[in-house]
Amino acid sequence: MGDRKVVSVHDRIPALREQRKKRANRRVILTISTFFLLIGIVVYFQSPLSHIRSIEVDGVVTGEEGEVTVKSGLTTGESIWAADLNSAESGVEELPYVMSASISRSFPTTLHIDVQERERVAYLEENGSFVPVYANGESMPDQSLDQLPGDAPILYGWEDKSQLDMFLSELEELEDGVANHISEVHPVNRDNDVLRLYMNDGIEVETYINNFAEYMSTYSLVAEELNSSEPGILHMKMSPYFETFANPEEEEENGEEEENTEA
CATH class of the missing domain: 3.10.20.310 (membrane protein fhac)
Structure with missing residues (x-):
């Protein structure tokens, strides 16, 4: 008890008053800051800022x-x-x-x-212009190109919208490596279910819209086995096969022989 320091209440009063004053000042500053912040927010929302x-x-x-x-x-x-x-x-x-x-x-x-x-998956040829077509079947005539595009196949003679939508759906499923080989697509018959494709490597292909992606999936492997200089049509169907065109010179000779025989 002898070493314990005793502080008089009179000595502590100034310190307590100073603490209360500081707390009061902080409250005032906080209130004023909040007030001006709210005013600033209102002015900001109401002004061109x-x-x-x-x-x-x-x-x-x-x-x-x-x-x-x-x-x-x-x-x-x-x-x-x-x-x-x-x-x-x-x-x-x-x-x-x-x-x-x-x-x-x-x-x-x-x-x-x-x-x-979206990617441009094809172009529709219309009166010498090429209208971009997207995977969802939509086209943009306003963005038609006058020059022959080279980034997607060109579709010629398509009139049946439902068949076009079916083809685009199949084309989207086809691997890019094969799709990029297709230069032109022509419907062969009125129903548009048989297609003639002209490939960038010079091969002519005939196939169907139904199962188009499946039938064309093996194109690269089949094309490697072909003699590209030999004229003919590659039929990409359930079982791919190559149909050779008759040599025009041979046809001429055969025709002359038949005429001589008849004479």
């Missing part, structure tokens, strides 16, 4: 950035926080060549539209 000033589009190769922006329904000048981004994404995804769209806010006044495009 929160309006969209720019809309940036990424990932567009096939289409036009302006077209994507229009389909989104987003415009500069509206509140960046009031914009319905889900609805805007759905609008962009209505474009035939768009597989998916993602829109995000970039503080303070910019919106980013990221687009993932």
Whole structure:
């Protein structure tokens, strides 16, 4: 007890008062800061500071950035926080060549539209122009090409939309290695179920729409066994076989022999 220090109540009162004063000051500062923060938020939302000033589009190769922006329904000048981004994404995804769209806010006044495009799986030949066609069966006449494209097969003489959709579905299942070999596709009959293909390696192929992907899957292996200089048609069906064309000179000679015999 002799070593214990005794502090007078009168000595502690100033320290307690100072602590209470500091706590009171902190509360006042916090209250004032919150007040001005709320005012700032209200001013921000009510002023042009929160309006969209720019809309940036990424990932567009096939289409036009302006077209994507229009389909989104987003415009500069509206509140960046009031914009319905889900609805805007759905609008962009209505474009035939768009597989998916993602829109995000970039503080303070910019919106980013990221687009993932569908692949062009073929081109429809229409009056000398080539209309891109996508895996979902949609086409874009506005993006027609005047020059012969080389990145996908060209479809000639297609009139039956249901058969075209079936073919595109089969084409999408075909491996890229084989699909990239196809240069032209022509329906052979009125029903469009028999197809004549002209391949980039010079081989002429006949096959069906039904089971097209299955029948053409072995094309590369079969083509390796063929003499590309020999004229004929490769039938890619359940059991592939090569039909040789008759030599024109031989046909001429046979024709002359028949005429001499008849004479």
